Amino acid sequence: MQHGIVKSLRILLPVIALSLLFSCSMEKKLARQFVRNDSTRTVLVIPPYYLYKTSLKDYEVDNAEDLSDWELDSLLYENSIFLKYVWDSVFIWDYYNSYCEGLIELGYTVYPEDSLQNFLQGKPNAYIFNLAQLELEEYVMPVVEEEEFEDYLYYQVFNLNAINVNSWLEISSMNEEESNELFFSSLFLTDELQGYFRYNYFTGDVKYYYELDSLNLDMVYDLGKLAGSLYASYTFDYFMNKFIDQRMEELGKWRSRIYYHYDLEHRYIRPAKEDEKFIPMED
Numbered sequence: 562m563q564h565g566i567v568k569s570l571r572i573l574l575p576v577i578a579l580s581l582l583f584s585c586s587m588e589k590k591l592a593r594q595f596v597r598n599d600s601t602r603t604v605l606v607i608p609p610y611y612l613y614k615t616s617l618k619d620y621e622v623d624n625a626e627d628l629s630d631w632e633l634d635s636l637l638y639e640n641s642i643f644l645k646y647v648w649d650s651v652f653i654w655d656y657y658n659s660y661c662e663g664l665i666e667l668g669y670t671v672y673p674e675d676s677l678q679n680f681l682q683g684k685p686n687a688y689i690f691n692l693a694q695l696e697l698e699e700y701v702m703p704v705v706e707e708e709e710f711e712d713y714l715y716y717q718v719f720n721l722n723a724i725n726v727n728s729w730l731e732i733s734s735m736n737e738e739e740s741n742e743l744f745f746s747s748l749f750l751t752d753e754l755q756g757y758f759r760y761n762y763f764t765g766d767v768k769y770y771y772e773l774d775s776l777n778l779d780m781v782y783d784l785g786k787l788a789g790s791l792y793a794s795y796t797f798d799y800f801m802n803k804f805i806d807q808r809m810e811e812l813g814k815w816r817s818r819i820y821y822h823y824d825l826e827h828r829y830i831r832p833a834k835e836d837e838k839f840i841p842m843e844d
Contacts (some may be wrong), residue, residue: 569767575619578840582802584616585817585819586687587809587812587814588805588809588816588817588819589821589830591804591805591808591809592801592804592805592821592823592830593830594804595800595801595804595805596801596823596830602667602668602669602670602682603669603670603672603686603687603688604664604669604670604671604672604688604689604690605671605672605673605674605676605677605680605687605688605689605690605734606657606660606661606664606672606673606674606689606690606691606692607674607689607690607691607692608653608654608657608674608692609653609656609657609692609693609694609695610692611649611695612647612649612652612653612695612697613694613695613696613697614638614641614644614647614694614696614697614699615634615644615696615697615698615699616634616637616638616640616641616644616698616699616700617699617700617701618637618640618699618700618715619633619637620700621637621640621823622636622637622640627829628749634798636729641699642699642721642722642776643697643699643724643776643778643781644699646778647697647778647781647782650698651782652782652785653695654780654783655726655782655785655786655789656692656695656724656726656786656788656789657692657789658789659785659786659787659788659789659790659793660692660789660790660792660793660794661673661793662789662790663789663790663791663792663793664690664792664793664797666793666825667793667794667797667823667825680734686734686735686736687734687735688732688733688734688735689732689733689734690730690731690732690796691730691731691732691733692728692729692730693730693731693743694728694729695726695727695729696723696725696726696727696728697724697727697781698724698725698727699722699723699724700723700725701720701721701722702720702721702722702723702751703718703719703720703721704719704720704721704754705717705718705719705759706718706719706754706756706769706771708758710758710760710767711760711765712772715758715767716770717756717758717769717771719754719771719773721751721752721754722751722752722775722776723749723750723751723752723776724750724751724776724780724781724784725744725747725748725749726747726748726784726785726788727746727747727751728745728746728747728788728792729743729744729745729842730744730745730746730792730796730839731743731744732744732796732799742841743841743842744795744799744839744840744841744842745837745839745840745842746788746791746792746795746840748784748787748788748791750776750780750781750784751776752773752774752776753773753774754771754772754773754774755771755772755773755774756769756770756771756772757769757770757771765778774818792839794822794825795821795838795839796838796839797823798820798821798822798823798833798837798838799838799839801821801823802820802821805821809821819832819833820838821833822834822837822838
């Protein structure tokens, strides 16, 4: 009986492997078909109107629990390293412009908000991309460097300055049959730490040597530009995978769980990494 089960598995596993291979091949073929197709790439992009700035350094404020939310936020903002120096309008424009340029590079026809009438005269399956909310967070990221020498563990703790760009995107179709979709994505940047432990075999001393490339204001603005560019790519990937889902269902084929990413620079389709896509926001 056991021999029969093993024999069946030997027959079944290659069949499953071939099925998976065929499915992935079909999905990539559909992805390439989507890349060549421009029928869903007429969009109106609405910029965020406000930049939320949040400092997460409550621990730096004495008796923070005794302050009102407004008093605490004001104090944290005033004590911030970057937030109080960021020009909201410049950051928003860099982010929005980078997003639009990224879409154009990916084959979209992009209309700004003040071209609504021209947009409405466009293709019937057009979309509205609303960059609904944009937030900058300033905080500290603890990092522990450690290494073992002679059965002793040595460690060094650093508190790195960090910035998050949090973004919310709402996608609305001009086709009333499709419901609106809301997505979230976050991108962060910290001080760059490069270091190493050195063990002196003669004295037994251990020292840690390091260099710290600190964040600066230009890097914060560049992070906003990078976020816009990446999110344009994520938007394209969302529609590409949606197209694959729909076509595989129409063809009656099994769809793998692979979420695909289109690498524009190398004109290459590959599985997306876990942090290379939007997070859907549940209703």
